[in-house]
Each structure stands twice: as structure tokens, then as C-alpha cells.
Amino acid sequence: MAELLRTPLVPAAMIRSASTGTLEVKEPLNFWCGAKVKPKDVKNAETVYEPATGRVLCQMVPCGAEEVDQAIQSAHSAFLKWSKMAGMERARVMLEAARIIRERRDDIAKLEVINNGKSITEARVDIDVAWLCIEYYAGMAGTLAGQHVQLPGGSFAYTRREPLGVCVGIGAWNYPFQIAAWKSAPALACGNAMVFKPSPMTPVTAVMLAEIYAEAGVPEGLLNVVQGGAETGSLLCHHPLVAKISFTGSVPTGKKIMEMAAKGAKPVTLELGGKSPLIIFNDSDMENAVKGALMANFLSQGEVCCNGTRVFVQRDILPKFLEDVVKRTKAITVGDPLLDETRMGALISRPHLDRVLGFVSQAKKEGARVLCGGEPLVPADPKLQGGYFMSPCVLDNCNDDMTCVKEEIFGPVMSVLPFDTEEEVLQRANNTTFGLAAGVFTRDVTRAHRVVENLQAGTCFINNYNVSPVEVPFGGYKMSGFGRENGQVTIEYYSQLKTVVVEMGDVDSLF
């Protein structure tokens, strides 16, 4: 058995004294049996960078088959205890976990920033959303119940809502802590255990979540973290003790996850990418529409799955919209993500930054006009000079056939497209294989509801964008995935119904 370590991943005093460019994480990043576990084979270590500086933050050592099996066995033994507890008992432990997260919110947010590059203001919101989600599902744990059905002759049947077993969560790098919370909270509320694999680029904060659940009093091994990339992920998906896979990431990986799950007939939740439309009609409140377009494009450096990156603007208000949107975009402060006044931090990695800048060059070649941004940015602060920054970009003169309008860029690049009629814009908005989200700005109430009724997207916003309260379901249509996270319905994705038929009379046998 591997060595177990019970000291904190990063002591609070060390986090509090850290600033951008100073922190190194040396502790092991695997977590099972209620403790951190040293990796087995350090020769496969991959370097993890701090996006704001380009400096080394830690080493991520992928888990092999033996380690994945240990984590899953650990989850399975915790599941046997946790699933026998009453919903209210589980709720109490989950509420304690939510309380600890709330208490350590600033520390967790700071580590998230150092690992991911987003601004501290946004990271604090992410951590708040994480504890809110755990609190919400703690509240639901005690409400899980079946049905009683009266049958002829006094016989009856009842249903029991039961957990699935060991669930696997696989996360993307853009909301590392929040994704781990969104997956573990409903899973645990239903009585399941989980093995979570964060993205290899953001391995750190999921371990803090595992530490917090352990401290709150879950059975040892209830939430485990294994590190690694595609290989570790596929070991998890193929493991026979795994009952369900919940995945957040790109469409191509999502398809592979589904294939692997199919081999074991395992249910999957797929939260995939998007290229969502935001439609702005000429009767909109202009200031709100402009603010909405910025919220739809520039949160987390544009690295948000549900971003409304195809901004359709009714032709007669286009000049005014562009003038205002460009003015506000130019005013976004890009820089040290740990400073309160910063509104945009660094992109996740150098290759990703190059990819996003490549989309801007391609857009120019295809005839788009860059109204602002789209350039690499080197902040004046010397410690940030190796960081992965770029200026937020607005593209005009776009058409529906351009690469920047068709493909998910996952960076701070907004494409603006004029339209004339409602019928035309609906057809163009839906002309995509994705269907994650969509937005509409208008003062006409009937039009707003008519438009969202006809939009092929799992989450629609009227007169706002990128608002995701934990009480409402979130998920995609078409190739953006299926299954939902958040809201009451997610209970159904982490539980199964057992029907029990009870005979009160004699057996009426045909034989």
C-alpha cells in the first residue's frame, strides 16, 4: 500500500503570505483512503505552470493502473458505509464541508488563481458557487424518497431511490474547484462515493476539496483524487467497479468517454463545449446589452464553455453597439490576477494562448476586422513577463462561414455579426452542431419567450448572460452533451430507482 500523508496540501500561512510568482506546491497531489498519497512512478512527472508568470508551480505525476485501482477500492469501501447512512446524516457532514469552504474561501480562491490564472475576484465567486452547491445538495439529501403504489387485493409496491456506487468525475481546467464541487455534491448527497480526476493542468485545488470533505467527517475514501491525463482517465472509465462517469471537457474527448462507458454499459453525464449565440434586438437597453455581451465573452479570459461568442446584433443598432462594446473592452484591466483591481488574468498555457491568437490571425485572413485587442500582452510588472496574457478582442465584419464564428476558441475573442429579422437570426443562431447556451436581449417580453422557445440550447438567458445559480439545471443540447448538473433533476443522474412489489395474498400461479 502506498504511503499516506495527513498534513495539509498547502498550509494556510503559506497561502496567505504568497503573492504571484512565489508559491511552489511540493506535496503529493493524489488523495485516497482519507489522506494524500505519494505517487508511485515520479519519472512520468509533468510540469504544471503558474499561468501569470510561466514559472513552475508543481509536478503532476499521472496515476497508473495500480493507483487507480487503489483509489477506486478506497471509494468502494467508503460507499458501503456512506450509502447506509440516512440522508439527514449525510446532509450534516456535507453542511460542515460547505462551512469549511466558506471559512477558507479566500485561501482556496488564491490557490485557484495561482494554478489557473483567472482573476481573484472571479475565483472568489467560483468558490462561493462551490459551497452553495454543496449546501444545496445537502438540503436535498434528506428529501430523497420513493413512491408507494397501491395494487389490487391489498398488495402494494414501493420504490427506493438508491445510489449508483462509485462514480467517476473528470474535469476541465477552467473551473477546477467548482467542477469538482458540482460533481461531488449531488453524487455524495445521493449516497455515492467519487473518484475525481482534475485536468493535468490544474491538479491542485481538487485535493483541497478532498481534504475538506475528510475534515468534515465523511468516511475515509469517500472523495478521492487521482492525477493524470487521458491514460489515467481511460483507466478510470474502464474500471469494472465504476458505476457512472460524469465528464466536463471538449466534444472530441466526450465522445471517447461515451465509447468507453458503452463498453461497460455505464451511464454518463457529458458537459461539453459550445459556440453559443447571443442575440441583441434593436429595442434592447443598450447599456445592459453591452454589459451582457462582455459577461458573455470575457469571464475567465473567455475560457468558459457556455460563452456567447457569436454576438448577433440587429443592423440599425450595430454602430452604437460596436462603439460601446469596444470602449468597455479596451477598459478591461489585464494583469496580475491576484490584485483586486484586475479584471482579466492569464490564459491557461502558452500553447493555448498561441492557439487563441492563431484564431485571431485566421479571422483577419478570412476578412474579419479587429476592432480592439487580439494581441499578446506583456504586463509592465517584471514578474509577469513570462505569463500567458492577451488583450481581449472584438471582431467585426464577420460572417457565418468564418472559422472564428464556427469553432470554439475558448479565449477572449468576441465575433459580432449583423442581422435583420427574427426569423433569420434564429435560423443562423441554431446553425451549429453545439447547443450549450444562448442569450437574447430585448424589451419585448413576448418576443423574448418566443425566441428562447425556438433556440436549440440547454441553457437560455433573457436580458443577461452567464448567470448559473446552483438551484437551476445546467447542460447542453446537441453535441454540447446530455445529462444535467445543478438543480433538483441532477439527483436522477446520480441515483437509480428500485421497485419492490409486495404480495399480500396468495400466489396466483399459472403453473
Ligand SMILES: NC(=O)c1ccc[n+]([C@@H]2O[C@H](COP(=O)([O-])OP(=O)(O)OC[C@H]3O[C@@H](n4cnc5c(N)ncnc54)[C@H](O)[C@@H]3O)[C@@H](O)[C@H]2O)c1
Ligand atoms: N459544458 C460544461 O459544463 C463545460 C465546462 C467547462 C469546460 N467545458 C469544455 O471543456 C473544454 C476545455 O477543457 P479541456 O481542454 O480540459 O478539455 P479536454 O477534453 O481536453 O479534457 C477534459 C478532461 O478529460 C481528460 N481526458 C482527456 N482525454 C481523455 C480520455 N481519452 N479519457 C479520459 N479522460 C480524458 C483530461 O485529462 C481532462 O481532465 C472546452 O471544450 C470547454 O467548452 C465544458
